Amino acid sequence: MGKKILVLSASPRRHGNSDSLSDEFIRGAKDSGNDVEKIFLRDKRIEYCNGCGACLKTHKCVIKDDMEEILGKMSNADVIVMATPVYFYSVSAQMKTLIDRTYPVFKNLKNKEFYFILSAEDTSKERMSRAIETFRGFSEYCLPNSHEMGIIYGAGVLDAGAIKDTPAMKEAYDMALAIK
Ligand SMILES: Cc1cc2nc3c(=O)[nH]c(=O)nc-3n(C[C@H](O)[C@H](O)[C@H](O)COP(=O)(O)O)c2cc1C
Known part of the structure; x- marks a missing residue:
């Protein structure tokens, strides 16, 4: 049957590097028969x-933009993949903005x-762990019964495309291939 996987790039x-790792992950996840959708947040x-806190009562956001559709997809997914460049040892602003907007649900x-x-x-994976902690602050501390399944570290890559020469590409493919 496979799982419903949502990739948030x-x-x-x-x-770029994290987006290329996302695509390798998607290739592996599809090869093992999963149903995969990717959202490139910048689109x-x-x-x-x-x-405003209105959503605490209504479970709806007062802001009308693409987030309602994304929240629907997150709710339907069995697996959520969150991919980000490390920016000042945290996640990108695009990723943090998305996390904040999950407040209604x-x-x-x-x-x-x-x-x-x-x-x-x-x-240094140790220094990258500050960005991981941001993800965990969302998934582990705030979501009921979430399970952290794996991390792909694209380390030592500055220019877009540099990731293609690193073992992280195969790690991403193999990690996703194991999802059944
Ligand atoms: C605004 C900005 C902040 C960055 N901060 C860091 C950082 O704190 N540590 C680091 O190792 N690299 C940092 N980088 C480099 C990126 O993490 C690196 O180029 C990464 O591969 C970009 O991923 P992408 O191609 O998916 O965008 C930064 C880059 C930018 C543009």
């Missing part, structure tokens, strides 16, 4: 959360499996 650079209109994003994909110039 949050680099501003299409075909979407996603405003900042304005903190995050308590209902239950039982999801998560994979994280990162790319950075740095080669």
Whole structure:
């Protein structure tokens, strides 16, 4: 049958390093029979959360943009893959804006499996872990019964495309191939 996998690619650079890792992950996930959809966040209109709190009662956001559709897809997914470049040792602004906008529904994003994909110039996984902690602040601390399944570190890559010469591409493919 396969799983429903949603890939959220949050680099501003299409075909950049984290986006290329996302595509390899998708290739592996499709080869093992899963149903995969990717959203390249820069293609979407996603405003900042304005903190009004109306959604605490209504479970709907007052802002009318593409986030409602994305939240529907996140709710339907069995697996959510979050891919980001490391920006100042955190996630990209696109990714953080998306996370904030899950506020209307995050308590209902239950039982999801998560994979994280990162790319950075740095080669230190320890320093990249600050960005991982941002992801965990969302998935592990805030979502009911989430499961962290794997992390792909695209380390030591600055220019777009540099990732293609690294073992992380195969790691992304193989990790996704194991999803059944
Ligand atoms: C605004 C900005 C901030 C960055 N901050 C970091 C950083 O803190 N640590 C790091 O190792 N690389 C940093 N980088 C480099 C990117 O993480 C690196 O080029 C990465 O491969 C980009 O991924 P992408 O091709 O998916 O956009 C930064 C790049 C930009 C544009």
